[in-house]
Amino acid sequence: MNRLRSRHVLGISHLEPDEITYILDSAEALKGILDRPIKKVPPLRGRTVVHLFFEPSTRTKLSFELAAKRLSADTVGITASASSVVKGETLIDTARNIEAMKPDVIVMRHPMSGAPHIMSRYVDAAVINAGDGTNEHPSQALLDLMTVRQHLGRLDGLNITIIGDILHSRVAHSDILAFTKMGSRVTVCGPATMLPPDISALGARVIYCVKEAIRDADVIIALRIQKERQGRSLIPSSREYATFFGINRQTLEYANPDALIMHPGPINRGVEMSPDVADCDHSVILDQVTNGVAVRMALLSVLLAEPERADQKNIVDESTGGEHGA
Amino acid sequence: MEHNIKAGTKGGPGLLLKNGHIIDPFSNTEVDGSVLVRDGKIQEVGNPESIPEGCLVIDLQGKWIVPGLIDMHVHLREPGEEYKETIESGTRAAAAGGFTAVACMPNTNPVNDSSDTTRFILDRARDAGFARVYPVASITKGLGGDELTEFGDLLENGAVAFSDDGLPVRDAGVMRLALDYARNFNALIISHSEEPELVAGGVMNEGAVSTQLGLKGIPAAAEHIAIFRDTAIAELTGSRLHIAHVSTAGGVEIIRNAKRRGVKITAETAPHYFSLTEEAVIGYNTFAKMNPPLRTEEDRLAIIQGLRDGTLDAIATDHAPHSVLEKECEFALAMNGITGLETSLALSLELVRQAHISPMDMVRLMSTNPASILGVNGGTLKVGEVADITVIDPDFKWVVTENGFISKSHNSPFIGKEMQGRAEFVIVGGKIVQAAK
Numbered sequence: 042m043n044r045l046r047s048r049h050v051l052g053i054s055h056l057e058p059d060e061i062t063y064i065l066d067s068a069e070a071l072k073g074i075l076d077r078p079i080k081k082v083p084p085l086r087g088r089t090v091v092h093l094f095f096e097p098s099t100r101t102k103l104s105f106e107l108a109a110k111r112l113s114a115d116t117v118g119i120t121a122s123a124s125s126v127v128k129g130e131t132l133i134d135t136a137r138n139i140e141a142m143k144p145d146v147i148v149m150r151h152p153m154s155g156a157p158h159i160m161s162r163y164v165d166a167a168v169i170n171a172g173d174g175t176n177e178h179p180s181q182a183l184l185d186l187m188t189v190r191q192h193l194g195r196l197d198g199l200n201i202t203i204i205g206d207i208l209h210s211r212v213a214h215s216d217i218l219a220f221t222k223m224g225s226r227v228t229v230c231g232p233a234t235m236l237p238p239d240i241s242a243l244g245a246r247v248i249y250c251v252k253e254a255i256r257d258a259d260v261i262i263a264l265r266i267q268k269e270r271q272g273r274s275l276i277p278s279s280r281e282y283a284t285f286f287g288i289n290r291q292t293l294e295y296a297n298p299d300a301l302i303m304h305p306g307p308i309n310r311g312v313e314m315s316p317d318v319a320d321c322d323h324s325v326i327l328d329q330v331t332n333g334v335a336v337r338m339a340l341l342s343v344l345l346a347e348p349e350r351a352d353q354k355n356i357v358d359e360s361t362g363g364e365h366g367a
Numbered sequence: 368m369e370h371n372i373k374a375g376t377k378g379g380p381g382l383l384l385k386n387g388h389i390i391d392p393f394s395n396t397e398v399d400g401s402v403l404v405r406d407g408k409i410q411e412v413g414n415p416e417s418i419p420e421g422c423l424v425i426d427l428q429g430k431w432i433v434p435g436l437i438d439m440h441v442h443l444r445e446p447g448e449e450y451k452e453t454i455e456s457g458t459r460a461a462a463a464g465g466f467t468a469v470a471c472m473p474n475t476n477p478v479n480d481s482s483d484t485t486r487f488i489l490d491r492a493r494d495a496g497f498a499r500v501y502p503v504a505s506i507t508k509g510l511g512g513d514e515l516t517e518f519g520d521l522l523e524n525g526a527v528a529f530s531d532d533g534l535p536v537r538d539a540g541v542m543r544l545a546l547d548y549a550r551n552f553n554a555l556i557i558s559h560s561e562e563p564e565l566v567a568g569g570v571m572n573e574g575a576v577s578t579q580l581g582l583k584g585i586p587a588a589a590e591h592i593a594i595f596r597d598t599a600i601a602e603l604t605g606s607r608l609h610i611a612h613v614s615t616a617g618g619v620e621i622i623r624n625a626k627r628r629g630v631k632i633t634a635e636t637a638p639h640y641f642s643l644t645e646e647a648v649i650g651y652n653t654f655a656k657m658n659p660p661l662r663t664e665e666d667r668l669a670i671i672q673g674l675r676d677g678t679l680d681a682i683a684t685d686h687a688p689h690s691v692l693e694k695e696c697e698f699a700l701a702m703n704g705i706t707g708l709e710t711s712l713a714l715s716l717e718l719v720r721q722a723h724i725s726p727m728d729m730v731r732l733m734s735t736n737p738a739s740i741l742g743v744n745g746g747t748l749k750v751g752e753v754a755d756i757t758v759i760d761p762d763f764k765w766v767v768t769e770n771g772f773i774s775k776s777h778n779s780p781f782i783g784k785e786m787q788g789r790a791e792f793v794i795v796g797g798k799i800v801q802a803a804k
Contacts, residue, residue, distance in 0.1 A: 054579070131692075131695070131696055132696060132697055133695055133696065151697070153697040153698065153699045153700070154580060154581040154582050154651070154698065154699070155580065155581075155582070155651030155697065155698045155699075156697050158650065158651050159651060159696070159697060159698075173581070174581055174582075174699070175581040175582075175583070176580060176581025176582075177581065211581060214581055237577075237578040238573050238574055238575075238577065238578055238584060238586075239574050239575040239578050240578060241575075242574075242575030242576075242578055242579060243578060243579065
């Protein structure tokens, strides 16, 4: 049985701390599969996952598809340009049509906030939000939690600093909610033109100076400047941004030397982060990518788990002794 | 019961509304008694000594008799978007909601920017025979924001005011021209007050909730700036200005100050701004999407205070019917507005029940003031006046349902809500156009 209270994963805002911990524990258990020579286990055999992407994506889509395939689900991908959207079909008609083909999970990315929530009202399949507008990107926040827990051993009492375009970042939105729910303190920093109004409503505090914002940070998350989401330019230049908000060796001198460096990718090297920082010992950026697959496997298996397979440990144990590949 | 619905019209035997509670803000009287209607006019108020032979007598058992309610801000969608509403369905919905008259905004297709369209609207309203319709013509041709429409010709053909409602008049110079030229005709300019550069694609109120939902916000300052700009121009030109759908505490305060300075300004708000807040949007509820957007609790309370102290002169619905096509979709794509004619009275009565305003205040806000701002008949129960009357049962309980609307559309954030109060009878020119079942 699905251990989550909801049939869907629409956002961190809908998850309780115990559900988050359950997903992370499942992801840890499933992660071992990725290190095996034959990276495939059978629990989702016969299940169908539709990847419905109304917005370009490389890594998230790849990560979700790999996660589904590792668990033996059948996957189908639809991208906005190939779908009926351009022919004038409404989102709800798209939902009904996909539903009529009986998928088990719809992984959905959409440029408008709330679109997966609308989709979820019209389908029996479970909907996983793979990023909606400037709202949420829950699987990214979960993989960030997993990465931090892996390296620091806990998720409570930490200082998390997020730097960059907070306003247009669904990653920041989900991260703020996720780390706050798990008992850490989140600080955001960036050009004030890129900070959302009343961000304290999400539980984060704002510090305008990067050096001050990273001073006590255990984790520093830099975000990409999302030029494609900005109506008009919100900063005078990339050069000025790199000087005042970029993370480089000089700024890091003000930080706790053990602070983890994270980035949801793709990185604009030299803008929000200098190359040497991105590749330094404390950078866990590639761990994030690996954990992304594990977290997405966990989401799929948690949502689709059969009652007798509720415990993720069983899936792994069974599969170790069972068949690999199909 | 079957009534001779035309008993109170010209040549009819007369209509006696008996045992009512009469509220007339125009004469500031509130008494128990009866109203006798004959030949489409109010013939006697109080306790008539003799009643005409064959007169239709309705015993109201204490229900309120008030001058017909007037909604000075509705969208009837005809011509052009008849799938959302027609003049016939919209005026029927108006009557069902207790209104004897509505003023309809010009953002139709074609835009009501010519006397032809104005006359078309009036003809259709006459044929429908429910609530009266007062067309508001556009300030600028095609709502383009550049060239003024023919105010004189439009007024002669039945327009009662001018507005580019739905859009602000972007250019302050054009707004000045409109307000200046309006003085020749003592015409009323109605402003949709929003600074478009601050709206900039926003879809709900800017603040904690927009941040929570990841939706682009519209700051209250967009309304403040525009109201201030237009009151400043009205002060400069000495013209009459009416501010539509005030939604913010700051807007109320700017209007209050302008009135104190003697600017000839009036203002309205809509029931949703004193009944709901931005929280109604949570869950991406497109029925709670409107322009201006639902604001905060602080704004809601300031709107109520504005209605109490007379800063806001009128309650108008901004009735904006939309079909499911425009509402069952992504929040950002959904059209703005809610259907409002059939819930306005009950929501306003809620303010009375909560003792924010008196019954007299409510009738002033929904009838007497709109009549006087628009310069139209009605708004009073004075003897000799046209017999536009609403009989209100303030206690009747009902629930808003999707299928219960007379309007062609049901885009209401109040579906499922229990309401109290409705119109029992609606009488237009002596004719009973609506009798509650």
